[in-house]
Amino acid sequence: MSIAIRSGFWIFTFGAIGYGLFYVVKPDDDLLKKFDEGSKHTDTRKFSRDTVAVLKEAAKQDSDLKRLSRRDAQRLEKLQKAHKAREEVDASNENEDFFSGAFKIRSEYIEQLLSQVPTLETSVLTAHFDNIKREVNELQKYVVTSSFFLKEFNMRKYLGIVQNLQSKCYELEDQYVPRKKFGFTRKKIPKSDNQKHNLDEQDGVDKIDSNKWDDKLFGFDSKEGKILLLDNDVLFQRDVTMRNLKNCTIGLKGVMGTLHLTNLDNCIVLSGPVTSSVFIEKCTNCKIVTACQQLRMHTSTKCDIYLHVTSKGIVEDCMEIRTAPYNLQYEDLEKHFNMSSLDKNSNNWDNLDDFNWLAPDVPSPNWSVLDVKSRVNDWNDWWSKIPS
Numbered sequence: 001m002s003i004a005i006r007s008g009f010w011i012f013t014f015g016a017i018g019y020g021l022f023y024v025v026k027p028d029d030d031l032l033k034k035f036d037e038g039s040k041h042t043d044t045r046k047f048s049r050d051t052v053a054v055l056k057e058a059a060k061q062d063s064d065l066k067r068l069s070r071r072d073a074q075r076l077e078k079l080q081k082a083h084k085a086r087e088e089v090d091a092s093n094e095n096e097d098f099f100s101g102a103f104k105i106r107s108e109y110i111e112q113l114l115s116q117v118p119t120l121e122t123s124v125l126t127a128h129f130d131n132i133k134r135e136v137n138e139l140q141k142y143v144v145t146s147s148f149f150l151k152e153f154n155m156r157k158y159l160g161i162v163q164n165l166q167s168k169c170y171e172l173e174d175q176y177v178p179r180k181k182f183g184f185t186r187k188k189i190p191k192s193d194n195q196k197h198n199l200d201e202q203d204g205v206d207k208i209d210s211n212k213w214d215d216k217l218f219g220f221d222s223k224e225g226k227i228l229l230l231d232n233d234v235l236f237q238r239d240v241t242m243r244n245l246k247n248c249t250i251g252l253k254g255v256m257g258t259l260h261l262t263n264l265d266n267c268i269v270l271s272g273p274v275t276s277s278v279f280i281e282k283c284t285n286c287k288i289v290t291a292c293q294q295l296r297m298h299t300s301t302k303c304d305i306y307l308h309v310t311s312k313g314i315v316e317d318c319m320e321i322r323t324a325p326y327n328l329q330y331e332d333l334e335k336h337f338n339m340s341s342l343d344k345n346s347n348n349w350d351n352l353d354d355f356n357w358l359a360p361d362v363p364s365p366n367w368s369v370l371d372v373k374s375r376v377n378d379w380n381d382w383w384s385k386i387p388s
Contacts, residue, residue, distance in 0.1 A: 095149045103142070103158060110135050110165050117172050129173045133237050136166050137257060140276045141341070144294050144311060166239070166257070170216065217241045219260075223248055225386055230254065232336065237275065242267075247387050253330050255340045259290065266387050270328055270379055273308075273340035280305075289328045289379065291342060295352075297321065304370055307349040310342055315367055316355040322370035325349045328379055 113132050120128055143150075143158045150158070219241035220228050225248065230240075232254030239258045242250055246265040256274045264283040271278075274292040281298045289306040295313035297305075301320050307313065308326035315321055325347065337344055354364035376382070 095146075096151075096154070099146050099150065103139070103161075106135070106139050106142070107161060107165065110139065114165070114168055114172060117176055122177070125173075125177050129169065129177065132169050133166075133257075136162060136169060137237060137275050139165070140257075141293060144276060147294075147311065167216075219243070220245060220248075220250065227251070227384060227386060229383070232272075232332065235272075236339075242269070249382060249385055249387065251383050253332065253336075255336045259292070261286075261288065268382055268385070268387055270382060272328075272330075272333060272336045273342050275340045275342070287376065289326060291326050291328075291337070291340075293342060305349075306376075308342070308344075308347050309349060310346045312348050313352040314355060315352050315364075318354075318356075319366050321352075321367035323349050323352065323367065324370040324375050327375075327377065 110132060113128070113135065117125065117128065140159070140162045143155065143162060147155055218238050220226075220243070221241070222244045224246045226245075227249045228242075228245075229251040230253070235252060235254030235256050237255060237257045239260070240252065240256045241260045241262070242264065243260070243262045245263075245267050247267065248264075249268040250270065252259070252269075252271045254272050256272070258276050259271060259274045259278045261269060261278070261280045261283055263281070264286050266285045267283075267287075269286065269288040269290065271288070271290040274290060276292070277294040277296060278290050278292040279296050279298075280288065280300055280303070283300040283303055285301075286303045287306070288303060291308035293309070294311050295305075295307065295309045297303075297313070297315045297318055299317045300315075301318065303318075303320075304322045304324065306324045306326050306328070326349065350369050352364075352367055354366050357364035357366060
């Protein structure tokens with residue numbers, strides 16, 4: 001056999017053996033040295049050693065490439081996540097920056113309207129104040145509908161500014177267009193077929209101790225076993241307060257700016273649409289039917305809320321609250337809904353946030369949906385009914 005053929009044979013043989021040894025036993029340098037010393041053919045030994053070294057280096061490079069590839073992929077994934085998070089933060093900041101600028105322009109416009117009041121003739125003041133109230137209500141709605149990206153602190157700040165503008169408007173209106181003092185008289189109370197309702201003929205607000213009832217408040221305070229009814233002529237876009245009532249039925253057939261229910265016990269509240277917020281606090285064993293843009297309920301228990309709310313309602317420090325869809329009916333309800341600008345197609349009556357319940361995957365035990373069989377389906381008889 002010629003030398004070339006023998007050399008080729010041994011080259012192929014030892015190359016294959018070297019390749020196998022590297023992947024099976026991963027020989028170190030000492031093992032390769034012993035292998036070299038045992039070989040009878042110098043050229044073959046040298047070629048085998050070079051072959052194993054090349055294969056080893058190739059395997060090492062392949063391993064390094066894979067490791068580098070994995071590392072690059074991980075780094076790219078981290079960069080993508082960081083970029084996405086930064087975009088979300090930037091978007092929120094941009095939204096809030098835009099909101100802040102728009103809010104400033106609209107609030108300054110309202111301030112300008114208020115500053116014009118002393119210069120206007122009496123004949124146009126009523127229309128002027130109506131325009132201011134509309135602007136204030138629109139601004140309040142703008143704040144509430146932006147709550148999904150506003151920080152809670154800023155939300156309170158902006159609502160505080162709106163409240164100040166609203167208060168200033170009513171102060172100027174009382175000064176330049178004095179209203180007839182509000183009194184709970186027989187004239188204001190519709191009579192039912194079955195019963196005449198006797199209410200105080202005196203001014204209800206003036207009878208209340210000044211420590212309990214601010215003269216600027218509008219509504220009812222400290223009543224028991226009464227039927228209290230108001231219509232849209234006196235309610236329209238007013239801030240309405242119901243406080244310290246027991247065993248009363250309250251009927252509010254009109255459009256309100258806000259509605260405050262505080263310390264009600266065993267009462268029925270039948271309310272038309274509220275342009276902005278309904279605040280319920282310290283109420284017990286009540287049935288409340290209301291439509292609003294925002295609901296905030298605190299420290300209340302055993303209340304059934306028949307609700308239409310366009311944003312997500314909030315409960316805090318409450319127990320045994322049950323919700324059902326708004327189902328009140330009266331003659332001008334459709335017209336009042338249109339005047340309030342509430343979206344009838346958006347209702348989150350069964351989707352409340354409980355600030356005292358942090359488990360996202362477990363429903364809050366403090367509120368639930370009222371069983372269909374337990375709901376009041378027709379409120380017509382309740383307008384003239386004193387709760388037992």
